[in-house]
Amino acid sequence: MERRVVITQGSAITPVGHSKDKIVKSLVEGISGVKKLRQDNLLSDFIHCGVFGTVDYPIAYDFKRLYRKTMGPVAYYACQVAKEVLEGSGLDNDFITSGRLGVAFGSTHGSPTVQREIYKSFFSQSRSSFSSIGAVDYLKSMVHTTAVNITKMFGITGRVISSSTACTTSSQSIGFGYEMIKYGMQDAMLCGGADEYDTTTVAVFDNLLACSTEFNDTPHLTPRPFDNQRDGLVVGEGAGALLLEEYEFAKKRGATILAEIIGFSCNNNGGDLILPNVDGITATIQLGLKDAGISADSVDFVSAHATGTKMGDVIEAQAVGRVYGDSPVVSGFKSYMGHTMGSCGAIETMITTYMMEEGFIAPTLNLENIDERCAMINHAQELVESDIRIAAIQNFAFGGVNTCLIIKKI
Amino acid sequence: MTRDEIKSEIIRIFRDQFEIENPGLDDNLRDTHEFDSIDAIELLREIEIMLGSELSQAEKKNAMEIRTINDILDYIKSMSAARAMGHTLSN
Numbered sequence: 109m110e111r112r113v114v115i116t117q118g119s120a121i122t123p124v125g126h127s128k129d130k131i132v133k134s135l136v137e138g139i140s141g142v143k144k145l146r147q148d149n150l151l152s153d154f155i156h157c158g159v160f161g162t163v164d165y166p167i168a169y170d171f172k173r174l175y176r177k178t179m180g181p182v183a184y185y186a187c188q189v190a191k192e193v194l195e196g197s198g199l200d201n202d203f204i205t206s207g208r209l210g211v212a213f214g215s216t217h218g219s220p221t222v223q224r225e226i227y228k229s230f231f232s233q234s235r236s237s238f239s240s241i242g243a244v245d246y247l248k249s250m251v252h253t254t255a256v257n258i259t260k261m262f263g264i265t266g267r268v269i270s271s272s273t274a275c276t277t278s279s280q281s282i283g284f285g286y287e288m289i290k291y292g293m294q295d296a297m298l299c300g301g302a303d304e305y306d307t308t309t310v311a312v313f314d315n316l317l318a319c320s321t322e323f324n325d326t327p328h329l330t331p332r333p334f335d336n337q338r339d340g341l342v343v344g345e346g347a348g349a350l351l352l353e354e355y356e357f358a359k360k361r362g363a364t365i366l367a368e369i370i371g372f373s374c375n376n377n378g379g380d381l382i383l384p385n386v387d388g389i390t391a392t393i394q395l396g397l398k399d400a401g402i403s404a405d406s407v408d409f410v411s412a413h414a415t416g417t418k419m420g421d422v423i424e425a426q427a428v429g430r431v432y433g434d435s436p437v438v439s440g441f442k443s444y445m446g447h448t449m450g451s452c453g454a455i456e457t458m459i460t461t462y463m464m465e466e467g468f469i470a471p472t473l474n475l476e477n478i479d480e481r482c483a484m485i486n487h488a489q490e491l492v493e494s495d496i497r498i499a500a501i502q503n504f505a506f507g508g509v510n511t512c513l514i515i516k517k518i
Numbered sequence: 519m520t521r522d523e524i525k526s527e528i529i530r531i532f533r534d535q536f537e538i539e540n541p542g543l544d545d546n547l548r549d550t551h552e553f554d555s556i557d558a559i560e561l562l563r564e565i566e567i568m569l570g571s572e573l574s575q576a577e578k579k580n581a582m583e584i585r586t587i588n589d590i591l592d593y594i595k596s597m598s599a600a601r602a603m604g605h606t607l608s609n
Contacts, residue, residue: 173537174552243559 112355113289115515116363118458119192120348121185121302123161123445132462134444135470136491140328141445142342150224151307155314158324161344161446162305175261178247180219181304185347185451186254187261190298193349194262198363199296201263208295210266210288212281213255213302213349215450216274220306222249254302266294272450275413276374276505277301278348279453283372283511285352295354301450302347309449310343316382318417319343331416331447332474333440334425334482341415344446348454366461367515370498371400377508384420389427389502389510396500396512397431407436407514409469409499410485411456414440415447424504425482432485436500439488443473453503457513460499464517469494524568524594528587531564543587558582565594571601 120126123141124134134141143162145152169184179187190213194204203209217223226245247253252270259268267288271280278301285297303309313319320340323330332338358365373395377388397404410432412424428438441456442448448455463469471488478487501513519527525543532538538551547553562581566573573581577597584590 177556242563243556247556 109292111290111292113286113352113369114355114358114518115350115366115369115457115461116353116358117193117197117351118349118366118461119189119196120346120451120455120458121163121167121189122346122348122448122455123163123344126165126167128462131459132466135459136468138473139444140473141344142327142330144324144327145307145310146305148307151311155307155310156321157310157314157319157340157342159320159327159330159342159446160305160310161342161346161448163345171261175257178244178253178260179257180222180248180253182215182219182302183248183253183257185302185304186213186215186300186349187257189300189302189347189349190258190262193298193351197351198361205263205265207265209264210268210285210294210297211255211258211264212269212271212285212288212297212299213258214252214271214277214281215254215302216272216277216309218251218253219249219304220308221304258298264298271301273507273509274505275447275449275452276503276509276511277450277453279457279501279503279511279513280374282350282352282369282453282457282513283374286369286372289352289354295357297352298349299352300347300349300454303345303449303451305345313341313343320416329474331443333412333414333416333443333472334421334478334487335475336477336479338416338418338421338479341417341442342446344448346445346448346451346455348451348458350454350458365518367464368518369513370402370516371396371398371512371514373399373512375510377510379508381507384423384504385508386423386426386430388508389424389504390430392510392512393427393431393500393502396514400514402498402514404432405435407432407498407500408494409460409463409496410436410438411460411499411501412438412440413502413504414472415442420504422479422481424502425485429484434484434486436486437469437488437492437494438485439470440472441470443475453501453511453513456503457501457515460496460501460515463494464496464499467493467495469496519598521591521595524591525587527568528590531561535560535564541587545587546585547587548585555582558584561590565597568594569597569601573597
């Protein structure tokens, strides 16, 4: 049994805004959410990169303590976007708790903020164990904390998938959620990812010389995907959630349909855990098109992973060029907000549905002079009106994991 | 500490730590105030700080029978008395 799957709701907390209006405004006006890295009295003084994709606006949480007590910062983000999606969906509580709705939600590594507190007690000079690790610290910090705090808050009893594959965490959430519904295991899936403000992730990329360091005094000018002057990625924070439903179910209940998911692929480079791989990425894109049952020339728009690293962008451009030539318009949304890690796939998918709905394509920010090694594809350098019918969203992660989602306007 | 002093401290902990305002002394904490096993573990940590002494595993397991504020007061009095006599319930 193969069933059609549609996206019916979305919500995101991003460095360029929380609501759809704010996010679209930032895209249309070219506003960056990259700010200076905050002092954390731990790592920030030792990191060469001085910028971060920052959520610096207040968010009005109204979670009861019953829920808050098992939540670290990453779960606050996750539960907030999940709440907004479920409230906006119009799904009744009987359905939400029926077992027909599942959750696919993850983060890069749970809550590093809470993990730090645990480590502090390990290295504390105090000999008294009774004042050390709190009973809920594990629940707040564990890798699947986002997914299960969502199930707890809303009484969701369906399947739980909690990917933790760094930059492909939430694109896998959406893809695996799509497959759950497509093959009849669930009728709806709440999918997404989140990551909190964390300098350990910055330190990891900084050590690998993968972070941007030349724009510390002008944060809004970095990252610069595909640009000659790009000097690395910028880590960011945020969350994105999408509600996926079986098409007939969504249609019958009169749900708003944002887009149909028509294809998903996920593979591995089968080798190096860091270096991007043109054959692996090419295969991912081709597998996505095959799953969608469409040819490459049907795709109007590609949301590129486009982190702004020296080699990553070149390899991605080569793979896109191999499969699509210079036909679809290509943009990279990390240029606006940095790399929101576990949430980037969900945020970029949602931005793509916004553009489908509003009829425009936002350019890659800071793309002024295209690196000639990336020039074989059709880069968006300015805002254009466009009726996107079919779009591909691609994401790649450390560990050699690649994903490609194909969505269609209906 | 007298029972009244312990009661004041427990009421303070319930307000500050668990956001439960002035619970009735015989309220069933789980049914009335959503006070669950995670909260119970957190409360034991507070009791350890109050006693200035670590609770043994056996003593902690005994605490899992606690249902009301009055039970908590009885428990603390008993743990405090055991320490005054120089012994704890072994593991």
